[in-house]
Amino acid sequence: MAADPRRTPAQPKLSLDTPVTYLKGVGPARAQALAKLGVIFARDLLYHVPHRYEDASTVSRIADLEAGMDGTVIGKVVSKGVIPTRKGLRIFQAVVKDASGMLEVSWPGQPFLDRTINKGDVLLLAGTVRFFHGRQLQPREFVNLGPEEQGTGGGRVLSVYPATEGLSFRQIRALVESHLDLLLPQVRETLPPDILKLAGVPPLPEALRMVHRPTSIAEALEGRARLAFEELLCVHVLHRRANALARDKRDGIAFANRRQLTSALKAALPFELTGAQTRALREIVMDMTSDRRMHRLLQGDVGSGKTIVALFASLLAMENGWQAAVMAPTELLAEQHFRTFSRLLEPLGIRPVLVTGRLSARERREAAALMEQPAPLLVVGTHALVQEATQFARLGFVAIDEQHRFGVEQRKALGAKGHAPDVLLMSATPIPRSLALTLYGDLDVSILDEKPPGRQPITSAMRPESARERVLQFVESELQKGRQAYVVYPLIDESEKSDLKAATIAYAELAEGPFASRRVGLLHGRLPGDEKDAVMRAFRDGELDLLVATTVIEVGIDVGNATMMLIEHPERFGLSQLHQLRGRVGRGGEQSYCILLGDVGQEAAERLQTFVGTEDGFEIARADLRLRGMGDLFGERQSGEPTFRVADPLRDEELNLRAREAADRLLTRDPELTAPESQGLRNVLSTRYARALDLFRVG
Numbered sequence: 174m175a176a177d178p179r180r181t182p183a184q185p186k187l188s189l190d191t192p193v194t195y196l197k198g199v200g201p202a203r204a205q206a207l208a209k210l211g212v213i214f215a216r217d218l219l220y221h222v223p224h225r226y227e228d229a230s231t232v233s234r235i236a237d238l239e240a241g242m243d244g245t246v247i248g249k250v251v252s253k254g255v256i257p258t259r260k261g262l263r264i265f266q267a268v269v270k271d272a273s274g275m276l277e278v279s280w281p282g283q284p285f286l287d288r289t290i291n292k293g294d295v296l297l298l299a300g301t302v303r304f305f306h307g308r309q310l311q312p313r314e315f316v317n318l319g320p321e322e323q324g325t326g327g328g329r330v331l332s333v334y335p336a337t338e339g340l341s342f343r344q345i346r347a348l349v350e351s352h353l354d355l356l357l358p359q360v361r362e363t364l365p366p367d368i369l370k371l372a373g374v375p376p377l378p379e380a381l382r383m384v385h386r387p388t389s390i391a392e393a394l395e396g397r398a399r400l401a402f403e404e405l406l407c408v409h410v411l412h413r414r415a416n417a418l419a420r421d422k423r424d425g426i427a428f429a430n431r432r433q434l435t436s437a438l439k440a441a442l443p444f445e446l447t448g449a450q451t452r453a454l455r456e457i458v459m460d461m462t463s464d465r466r467m468h469r470l471l472q473g474d475v476g477s478g479k480t481i482v483a484l485f486a487s488l489l490a491m492e493n494g495w496q497a498a499v500m501a502p503t504e505l506l507a508e509q510h511f512r513t514f515s516r517l518l519e520p521l522g523i524r525p526v527l528v529t530g531r532l533s534a535r536e537r538r539e540a541a542a543l544m545e546q547p548a549p550l551l552v553v554g555t556h557a558l559v560q561e562a563t564q565f566a567r568l569g570f571v572a573i574d575e576q577h578r579f580g581v582e583q584r585k586a587l588g589a590k591g592h593a594p595d596v597l598l599m600s601a602t603p604i605p606r607s608l609a610l611t612l613y614g615d616l617d618v619s620i621l622d623e624k625p626p627g628r629q630p631i632t633s634a635m636r637p638e639s640a641r642e643r644v645l646q647f648v649e650s651e652l653q654k655g656r657q658a659y660v661v662y663p664l665i666d667e668s669e670k671s672d673l674k675a676a677t678i679a680y681a682e683l684a685e686g687p688f689a690s691r692r693v694g695l696l697h698g699r700l701p702g703d704e705k706d707a708v709m710r711a712f713r714d715g716e717l718d719l720l721v722a723t724t725v726i727e728v729g730i731d732v733g734n735a736t737m738m739l740i741e742h743p744e745r746f747g748l749s750q751l752h753q754l755r756g757r758v759g760r761g762g763e764q765s766y767c768i769l770l771g772d773v774g775q776e777a778a779e780r781l782q783t784f785v786g787t788e789d790g791f792e793i794a795r796a797d798l799r800l801r802g803m804g805d806l807f808g809e810r811q812s813g814e815p816t817f818r819v820a821d822p823l824r825d826e827e828l829n830l831r832a833r834e835a836a837d838r839l840l841t842r843d844p845e846l847t848a849p850e851s852q853g854l855r856n857v858l859s860t861r862y863a864r865a866l867d868l869f870r871v872g
């Protein structure tokens with residue numbers, strides 16, 4: 174039999190660095206479950222903070238409980254026992270009592286509670302009330318306040334922890350509860366006093382006590398703010414340090430602003446640049462003409478004209494004798510950029526090169542031959558550009574469109590080609606500046622918050638299922654004017670067969686029914702590449718009137734004659750995603766429409782109202798973030814970006830600003846964090862952030 178590690182003579186004294194396997198009540202199975210929650214050492218347990226609290230100050234009198242109501246009560250156990258049922262399930266039951274009445278409480282399948290809940294114990298119980306020979310409750314949550322009523326009226330707060338399979342929040346709470354008094358006295362403050370003061374938050378040991386064992390919700394939040402502040406501070410410190418190191422490195426290409434190709438393009442453009450485009454370009458030119466490497470994020474709302482900005486930057490590199498590359502996430506988009514660039518550059522006598530995975534061997538050889546020449550060249554492509562075989566002789570500038578669609582590694586790989594090229598990342602997911610600074614603080618950010626002139630506002634509306642026929646007639650009336658329309662179905666995951674079927678059936682119904690006299694196309698991600706392109710090309714060239722599509726059209730497709738977007742099952746989309754979809758219309762000068770069709774629940778209707786009510790992508794992103802969190806905004810969590818356990822850079826905006834200020838102050842007086850007062854923060858950085866190892870000589 175394997176020795177129980179807890180009994181070995183070498184058992185360490187319980188410290189913050191003790192692995193949780195040594196904690197009382199943690200066996201191998203629990204240790205595994207804890208590891209899933211990121212809890213490996215005793216210290217992590219302290220940082221595993223409740224995500225919710227039940228407040229006993231909202232306690233009802235038992236007599237006031239009504240059937241169906243969700244209530245919280247406090248009562249003393251007057252009798253208890255385990256009852257078997259016919260199906261073999263054992264139920265722990267207790268009757269509790271307060272000054273107003275009695276309540277029968279049952280816990281099916283939890284007979285073991287009989288061992289920990291005793292007669293005379295006071296319980297805080299929360300759950301939905303039923304009536305059956307009196308009041309009954311199956312607690313959703315409960316806490317045993319012990320044999321004496323210890324100030325329960327004064328707002329005992331029940332902490333609810335993020336749980337995982339095989340480990341309930343109650344077990345976690347018991348674990349935290351039984352180790353808190355041992356661990357807390359060992360916690361040392363990590364931040365210098367003036368920084369704490371600036372942040373207006375309590376010291377760490379006190380804050381940890383507050384989050385785990387609060388006496389009121391307000392106190393719990395105060396403790397939480399302390400932990401959130403530390404997280405935000407760490408991220409800003411890392412960004413700031415990365416920036417400082419990058420500033421010192423002067424390994425970038427110092428392009429000269431020759432105004433040859435760029436001026437020629439400006440003269441040839443059929444339109445004037447918007448104020449926002451001019452501003453962004455000025456920032457980019459400043460970066461590119463300096464000897465520091467550019468790492469800039471260009472954030473634009475839909476249709477704000479990012480592509481042209483990337484083109485100007487490419488020309489700046491080319492007029493200095495360098496090559497430029499623009500990488501897009503899909504073949505469709507790469508081809509679209511390629512065509513746009515080809516058209517705009519024709520008067521200048523420049524022919525860009527397209528590199529995608531679908532080139533024939535001969536085309537690939539031709540492209541490769543051009544790229545191996547150390548002569549100015551503009552290459553547009555997909556991730557095929559980062560493949561090893563793709564060699565650039567003199568790559569000086571790289572633009573990455575829809576940057577979050579690429580993995581960190583792919584972005585790095587393209588940036589690593591050539592001689593430290595300047596990098597412009599582009600994103601059509603507008604996020605508030607405060608969030609951008611937190612997520613991308615080591616990038617410089619330019620924002621396009623202005624649409625080209627002459628665009629009409631898009632009319633957006635929600636229509637119930639009962640209005641379907643009228644809506645389809647309205648679509649038809651647009652088609653009669655010679656315009657084109659999209660009908661979009663949700664297909665969040667391309668592998669969801671039922672979604673695919675829904676889109677395919679709808680396509681057949683529309684094509685054979687109301688739009689039988691129209692040219693209707695179907696586009697989804699499962700189509701073979703050439704077919705997809707053929708459909709998209711046909712729509713672009715006006716050979717199709719109506720395009721039934723899944724969300725593959727979301728990114729960047731630009732067809733000016735399309736004025737109608739009909740979205741089915743709108744409740745299944747995130748607001749930012751809807752905003753992207755809507756951005757596919759209203760790109761010419763014509764009045765355009767976006768109609769959300771179908772019956773949705775109350776909650777979805779409220780959410781969608783935000784979308785219908787504004788065309789400001791930043792406002793929509795803000796609402797989306799508030800509702801769905803950061804992961805969803807980008808469709809997926811990105812690796813390599815900071816994630817937060819406690820902080821929420823949006824909700825904690827005020828705290829976030831203070832964290833930035835604090836990071837500035839700290840690094841101004843101690844740039845390498847070598848002073849004794851910085852030791853605590855260094856420890857936090859080195860244990861939590863792999864990047865810290867590159868940025869600080871931590872040990």
Ligand SMILES: Nc1ncnc2c1ncn2[C@@H]1O[C@H](COP(=O)(O)OP(=O)(O)OP(=O)(O)O)[C@@H](O)[C@H]1O
Pocket residue numbers: 444445446447450473474475476477478479480481601625626728729730731756760
């Ligand atoms: N200053 C401008 N004036 C008029 N039209 C412009 C201007 N800038 C860009 N455009 C046109 O606006 C359209 C949208 O530009 P672009 O495709 O670059 O947008 P985007 O920012 O990439 O938007 P999305 O992310 O929605 O695709 C294009 O047809 C482009 O030619």
